[in-house]
Amino acid sequence: MTTDDPHGSSQRAEGASHDVNETSPLVVWGGAAAILVALAAVFFLSHGGGREEKKEAAAAQSVTVMTIAEQPFTNRLTLSGEARPKVDVRVFAPVTGVRITALLVDEGAMVLEGQPLARLDTRVANAQTSAAQASVAEARAAQVRAADELRRAESIRDSGALSTEAIEARRSSAKAAEARLAAAQAQLAEVNARLEGGYIRAPNAGLVIERTAEVGRLVDGQPLFRIVGGNALEVGAEVGEADMLVMRPGQSAIFNLVDGSAITARLRRIPAAINSQTRTGEAVFDLPQDPRLRAGMFLRGEAELPARKVIAAPQTAVAFEDRIAFVFVVAENNRVKRTPVTLGARANGLVAIESGLTVGQTIVAGGAAFLQDGDAITPVKADTTANAAPPSQEGLRGRSGG
Numbered sequence: 001m002t003t004d005d006p007h008g009s010s011q012r013a014e015g016a017s018h019d020v021n022e023t024s025p026l027v028v029w030g031g032a033a034a035i036l037v038a039l040a041a042v043f044f045l046s047h048g049g050g051r052e053e054k055k056e057a058a059a060a061q062s063v064t065v066m067t068i069a070e071q072p073f074t075n076r077l078t079l080s081g082e083a084r085p086k087v088d089v090r091v092f093a094p095v096t097g098v099r100i101t102a103l104l105v106d107e108g109a110m111v112l113e114g115q116p117l118a119r120l121d122t123r124v125a126n127a128q129t130s131a132a133q134a135s136v137a138e139a140r141a142a143q144v145r146a147a148d149e150l151r152r153a154e155s156i157r158d159s160g161a162l163s164t165e166a167i168e169a170r171r172s173s174a175k176a177a178e179a180r181l182a183a184a185q186a187q188l189a190e191v192n193a194r195l196e197g198g199y200i201r202a203p204n205a206g207l208v209i210e211r212t213a214e215v216g217r218l219v220d221g222q223p224l225f226r227i228v229g230g231n232a233l234e235v236g237a238e239v240g241e242a243d244m245l246v247m248r249p250g251q252s253a254i255f256n257l258v259d260g261s262a263i264t265a266r267l268r269r270i271p272a273a274i275n276s277q278t279r280t281g282e283a284v285f286d287l288p289q290d291p292r293l294r295a296g297m298f299l300r301g302e303a304e305l306p307a308r309k310v311i312a313a314p315q316t317a318v319a320f321e322d323r324i325a326f327v328f329v330v331a332e333n334n335r336v337k338r339t340p341v342t343l344g345a346r347a348n349g350l351v352a353i354e355s356g357l358t359v360g361q362t363i364v365a366g367g368a369a370f371l372q373d374g375d376a377i378t379p380v381k382a383d384t385t386a387n388a389a390p391p392s393q394e395g396l397r398g399r400s401g402g
Contacts (some may be wrong), residue, residue: 087229146177255301
């Protein structure tokens with residue numbers, strides 16, 4: 001027989017209520033964990049899946065590629081130098097210790113060979129000439145006297161009046177007198193040549209570009225005039241050892257004057273030696289006789305070097321990072337490999353590749369700045385190889401240092 005126990009029921013109800021209150025925190029934490037798992041899944045799908053999508057998009061990126069080949073590459077060489085006399089004539093006075101009494105030409109004058117430029121104090125010149133002439137006269141008289149004595153001795157040789165030794169002594173005296181006369185005559189000729197009639201004369205025809213001679217100045221062995229021999233100018237320009245190997249005498253170069261006008265010069269001499277420090281040498285160009293040109297002018301210009309076969313790529317194929325040039329070479333699996341290169345001259349949208357590439361390699365022709373090493377691409381073959389650049393963009397592209 002069962003008896004209802006109101007107190008027992010009440011106790012069971014309280015125990016049940018107590019159990020429910022004890023399990024409620026577990027339910028809460030379980031729900032939170034489920035939410036975290038869901039968020040992690042969303043995060044993974046949004047990020048990991050996004051990367052995969054981006055990789056797939058990169059793999060599908062179409063870029064223009066081209067095959068590297070050798071081709072004639074014309075380089076324009078930049079030149080600069082100072083115009084200077086081709087024959088630089090420094091004029092000195094023929095003697096020292098005399099004064100200049102008159103100036104006969106000034107700077108800017110065209111002179112002929114032997115033309116008087118200045119007159120010297122002729123009193124000293126005349127005195128020196130007179131002394132030399134007196135020495136010649138004295139030597140001549142001595143020579144005549146010695147020759148007469150020798151003739152008389154020869155005429156009485158058979159008479160025995162003079163011994164053989166005496167006759168030979170007179171013969172020696174006559175020869176010595178002839179020698180002294182020749183020496184005096186040479187000295188007179190030297191004085192006449194050195195004094196040049198008391199004038200400073202131009203040793204070469206040309207343009208007088210400098211004059212330091214002044215009336216009353218005592219000649220002291222310093223140059224008094226400077227002449228551009230033949231009025232011919234030249235310019236020397238430093239060129240690199242690689243460029244000089246393809247330069248040829250006679251090739252032209254265009255130099256610009258300060259007013260913007262241009263003149264054409266001709267290469268006369270390629271560098272004869274290389275500076276071990278700069279690895280350059282001086283190439284000498286003959287300048288035309290132009291009234292606008294002056295000795296000392298600084299000229300800038302360029303010369304077109306003969307074409308040589310080199311590997312060349314479009315400038316759009318080259319990118320820079322940290323000042324290092326590189327291109328992307330396409331591998332067989334259509335993935336690109338970043339390859340450093342050494343650049344040479346630029347012309348017509350192309351740049352010479354001195355090192356880093358070989359003939360036959362395939363490179364990305366444009367858009368290198370938007371690729372990363374190892375990216376997959378869809379190659380699109382260019383219409384032409386490296387001898388014709390794709391539609392150009394000004395300058396070289398790059399991320400930094402470009």
